[in-house]
Amino acid sequence: AQTVTQSQPEMSVQEAETVTLSCTYDTSESDYYLFWYKQPPSRQMILVIRQEAYKQQNATENRFSVNFQKAAKSFSLKISDSQLGDAAMYFCAYRPDFGYALNFGKGTSLLVTP
């Protein structure tokens, strides 16, 4: 079974600074997909960014980017120019190419301070 590990239960960043959230995963598959979801206090799950394992180029979405290291099975999320609205729980998730359901990590709570 695939497992997803987020080793940082909580992180803190000052407004306008950059923060990196860590995620590692365990799989024997070669083709899969990785996702970061954001869950603000409203508890709605919002897709932040996704990465296809067969793509070497790291995904970027505005202020959010990933550092995907396939050999190390690492998928970290970098948030640049942090904003107060970025405060939320962030979940890393893995999905095999043939599968449907997501395997989630336990999440990292991000606090953004003025």
Place this chain on the structure above:
Amino acid sequence: DGGITQSPKYLFRKEGQNVTLSCEQNLNHDAMYWYRQDPGQGLRLIYYSQIVNDFQKGDIAEGYSVSREKKESFPLTVTSAQKNPTAFYLCASSGQGGDQPQHFGDGTRLSIL
């Protein structure tokens, strides 16, 4: 606008009672899912359905049941066999293929009376 609607937002269950959580989507997605979220935990898969009239158990299916009679609907029943049902329940849907992201509803908070 397309999306996923979960109802009710809050639900209370008495001992020995079955309750049903509703999930409806108008995104024309084939696949639908139910997740359970507990404090300090990630989301855990209860059931999923890839197509109408078919569904599979997830990691924590005991004490839950589902049906998929229509493409748009995937209700979850929390039975009296589920001894610790207090949690936040999220429904999601997606298109076919591993690259398709899952879209989530706003969730239902279930508590024991």
